[in-house]
Amino acid sequence: MSTISKENYLKAIYQNLSLGVAATTSKLSNDLEVSNAAISDMAKKLSKEGLISYEKYKGMVLTKEGKKIALDVIRRHRLWEAFLAKVLGIPWGEVHNEAERLEHHSSEELINKIDEYLGYPDFDPHGDPIPRSNGNLPDAPKFIPLTKTKVGTAYKIARVNDKNTDLIRYFTKIGLKINGKLKVVDRLSFDDSLHVEINGRPFTFSEKIAANIFVNEYNPETEK
Amino acid sequence: MSTISKENYLKAIYQNLSLGVAATTSKLSNDLEVSNAAISDMAKKLSKEGLISYEKYKGMVLTKEGKKIALDVIRRHRLWEAFLAKVLGIPWGEVHNEAERLEHHSSEELINKIDEYLGYPDFDPHGDPIPRSNGNLPDAPKFIPLTKTKVGTAYKIARVNDKNTDLIRYFTKIGLKINGKLKVVDRLSFDDSLHVEINGRPFTFSEKIAANIFVNEYNPETEK
DNA sequence: CTATTAATTTAAGCATGCTTAAATTTATGT
């Protein structure tokens, strides 16, 4: 049977794998903030239930069934984020934490109602794609982290990491938002910090911040 | 610390006491669908935490602190019910089950946003009063169960039991709704079943159904 | 008042999901 804990493990495994990161014991231990022993323990259970494939000392991979559950949790999470932001005006930096709990406690009917209410959105407030009820992900333009951008080029914000409230509050403060424009002015080789321009105003991002912002090349044609 | 289980126990105790029913082991065992032993067990814990006062073989009573938590859970429950019904159009018979889970997983900020969004409503979709954030209950006209009504008199529906989806679906089907009008036509002494009229149409309610509908005397002055 | 029944509590045990500490396996540097 699927429990809250199992849903969270499957989600964490999926999110690592989808970023090309191996779902190892220590990585998941770090992500889920539980001991390595807890991960090992749960790996056995999930494997026995056919939700992951797992061999001792190797990482974990989701089975078809496990992936289905993971995507469904992510769907519920992102729809809640979108819904809370849109209907209640909860800031995009705060919705993640609410969704983190609600995602485990909403019926399929409720989630589908939310989906319908929002007009079947493709993306959540942070630019993350919302899995459809059939388990498919909407097509999305490939984006790159700000750390891999070219100096002197303009970009469009496609996605930000949604997990840190403070960081997103800062984004709001400086006018950085999804689909907004950002120009990369300079990159300091000393620490890879980045000088950028948003709405004509200059800001400096540490490499760590830049790694949490994802962009596409800016195409003036598609803008108004 | 307060957990989901403890919130449910406190809520069940409150709801019994507020109906004048003693919160005994067997009553709570029945309400919460767990064994008597589980109730006894939890009673000790809640008592130790100062949330109820409890003596073996006597019933349980909420302390001030316990009552505060109970009212807060009920507040969250009823605001969720009202919100889901209003925003997503979820039928009033279905919202209870959703709220039963969401009530344990929403931050105070979220609940207050919902409250604000709804314009600080006094009642939920079933006519139950919504505790305010300060723990007060809104003033409400006292109502009586349909079983205690007088034959030949018209009443206004004030509240229905929200716990049975099928029953409420039936109410919807026959046009019975909160603030709607209902006339008591006859009561059969054989089984205390009730003949009523709603929108000019006749229906018969068993005593059990009648016990789950609460009304005030109908006052044509206050109606349009 | 007492015998029987009903209600409640106690006892023992189980599943889940954690923990820390010890043991084991794998990876790495020389």
Place this chain on the structure above:
DNA sequence: ACATAAATTTAAGCATGCTTAAATTAATAG
């Protein structure tokens, strides 16, 4: 290749919230 370090698993144990079965207390009928 081999010693050491890092990662992982195993072992033992704990808290929560249940269960069933046995023991105890309270209520009730005669």
